[in-house]
Amino acid sequence: GESVGLHLPTLSVQEGDNSIINCAYSNSASDYFIWYKQESGKGPQFIIDIRSNMDKRQGQRVTVLLNKTVKHLSLQIAATQPGDSAVYFCAERGGSQGNLIFGKGTKLSVKP
Amino acid sequence: DGGITQSPKYLFRKEGQNVTLSCEQNLNHDAMYWYRQDPGQGLRLIYYSQIVNDFQKGDIAEGYSVSREKKESFPLTVTSAQKNPTAFYLCASSITPFYGYTFGSGTRLTVV
Numbered sequence: 001g002e003s004v005g006l007h008l009p010t011l012s013v014q015e016g017d018n019s020i021i022n023c024a025y026s027n028s029a030s031d032y033f034i035w036y037k038q039e040s041g042k043g044p045q046f047i048i049d050i051r052s053n054m055d056k057r058q059g060q061r062v063t064v065l066l067n068k069t070v071k072h073l074s075l076q077i078a079a080t081q082p083g084d085s086a087v088y089f090c091a092e093r094g095g096s097q098g099n100l101i102f103g104k105g106t107k108l109s110v111k112p
Numbered sequence: 113d114g115g116i117t118q119s120p121k122y123l124f125r126k127e128g129q130n131v132t133l134s135c136e137q138n139l140n141h142d143a144m145y146w147y148r149q150d151p152g153q154g155l156r157l158i159y160y161s162q163i164v165n166d167f168q169k170g171d172i173a174e175g176y177s178v179s180r181e182k183k184e185s186f187p188l189t190v191t192s193a194q195k196n197p198t199a200f201y202l203c204a205s206s207i208t209p210f211y212g213y214t215f216g217s218g219t220r221l222t223v224v
Contacts, residue, residue, distance in 0.1 A: 006173055008152055034212045043118075043215035044155075089154065089211075097162070098209040099145075099170075102155040 008087060010107045019077040019084070021106045027094030028071060034100065035064060035075045036089045044089060047075070077108075085110045114139045118203050118216035124224045125190065125197060133188045133219045135203035143209045144186035148172060149200040149218075158201075161186055162209055188220060198223050 013019045025033065031052040036044035048058045050073075052063045057064050063076040073090050087107050091100040124128040125131045131194045135144065147155040157170030165193040175194025180186055186205075190197045200220050204213035 032210075032212075036215075041218070041220075043204075043217045046212055046214070049212055093210070097168070099157060099160060100213060102147075104152070105153040 008105050008107045010109060012109045012111060013080050015080060015082060015110055015112050017080055019075075019080045019108060021075045021077075021088050021108065023043050023073040023075075023090035023103050023106075025071050025073055025092040025103070026092065026101065027093070028068070030092035030094030030095035030101075033064070033066060033073050035062075036091065036102075036109060037084075037086045038085075038089065038105070039086045040070045047088075069074075080108075082110045082112055084108060116203060116205050116214055116216040118201075118219050120219060121217070122139055123219055125221060125223045126224060128192045129166070130189055130191050131221065132199055133190070133203075133221070135186045135216060136184055137186075137205045137214075139183060139205055139207075139214060140212070141205035141207050142183070142221065143206045145185070145204040145213065146170075146176070146178065146188045147202045147204065149202060155202065158188065160209075163188075166223070 034065040035047040037047050038044040048059045048062050048064050061078045065074045087105045089105045090103045119134045145160045146158040156172050158176050161167035164183050167180050177189045188203040202218050203216040206213045
């Protein structure tokens with residue numbers, strides 16, 4: 001498959017542990033944030049989003065936290081499973097005309 | 113099922129050739145995007161279109177061209193002017209530019 005994970009920050013966790021993936025965003029005026037998951041050779045898939053008027057949002061096994069003071073976004077995955085192994089991207093809506101700006105990504109590896 | 117389809121999955125280009133990557137969506141989305149992905153880097157915006165018959169350059173438009181003659185279709189041509197075209201190309205769409213994106217499964221372009 002495509003080598004989208006080369007030279008990326010890597011997080012290695014044990015199956016069943018919780019994972020925390022961090023992202024620093026660039027534009028203090030960004031008002032919408034998304035986390036995407038990308039498996040090797042595939043396109044990114046939407047995981048969860050959050051608007052700037054919120055600090056926390058929960059989904060199924062995932063939680064996104066937003067700290068606007070330090071421009072920091074995190075994705076928490078509970079009870080990490082081997083199927084969670086992928087590259088995770090954060091994106092902020094702060095580009096011209098509302099376009100999303102993507103971070104470089106973090107590679108999550110889950111050890112059985 | 114609604115979705116966004118990219119073809120072909122793999123494409124090989126000889127030096128000096130133009131090649132066209134297809135992107136079709138049946139989600140009735142207004143906005144469509146082309147991104148380039150290289151190992152260790154985030155997604156970089158090539159071109160985007162918010163309505164039919166209109167498109168805008170992204171951050172790395174040089175050596176690429178697009179058209180948006182139909183709402184459903186947003187083909188990308190990689191011209192011979194693009195000196196380093198080997199990459200993974202992702203097409204995306206959104207209801208409006210102010211919502212999250214749905215991605216296709218990508219096209220891997222290799223220069224031979």
